[in-house]
Amino acid sequence: MISSDVIRGYNDTIILYLLLEKQSYGYEISKRIKELSNGKYVIKETTLYSAFNRLLKKGYIESFHKEQTFGKKRTYYRITESGLLYYQEKCREWELTKEVINQFIREDYL
């Protein structure tokens, strides 16, 4: 399992990546994160929904409702133009972060 202090700062990026694939809603996103990480990372519900609110406030995502006759009503989210820009920025930052932290990791200890 992965400590949350590491992922902190990348939860938003993870969510944006999934919304880039397709518009989605809370429950689906949490399943997809677990799936894509091979069960290595399971986001907490409260973490996920507070991330949605943060991203909404910043204008990086938009929420909307679909007409649906079945299932419980869901709030869907889609990524915005500025959300995409933010995501790209974060991707670049991630490459840098990897470089930096790698400098302090001893390969012979793995």
Place this chain on the structure above:
Amino acid sequence: MISSDVIRGYNDTIILYLLLEKQSYGYEISKRIKELSNGKYVIKETTLYSAFNRLLKKGYIESFHKEQTFGKKRTYYRITESGLLYYQEKCREWELTKEVINQFIREDYL
């Protein structure tokens, strides 16, 4: 520059890595972090010293004073046995974290 939310969770590891090289003190460690990261990461003083306290409390490092007739009195730190174990654990965790986050990064956006 790198956002602190990413490094958070790895500041302790970075410090332990440097203490593994040799016993050291605050100022020297902060210089060394800047140096090894090619200026890409500069740890804040308060972050550094609060990390020391955390690591001391957990028993991952020990502090001591050297006899010195010159220079301002410094608090030196050395890594402990359990600090080494913790560091190794973090190195393994880092490899996992990289794998997971990489799943959500689009290479075509770099």
Place this chain on the structure above:
DNA sequence: TGAAATTACTACGACAGATGAAGTAAATGG
């Protein structure tokens, strides 16, 4: 058919780690 599990959230409070601001004090450099 009825109970349990799953889906799909919301609200609230606590906590940890990072950080800004400010201060102290000795040593060194020009």
Place this chain on the structure above:
DNA sequence: CCATTTACTTCATCTGTCGTAGTAATTTCA
């Protein structure tokens, strides 16, 4: 001798995560 660098400490604030709890509809399955 004055500014800068070295070497910290204290304190208060902020952000993001997470535990706990609650609501409510829908699906499963015995």
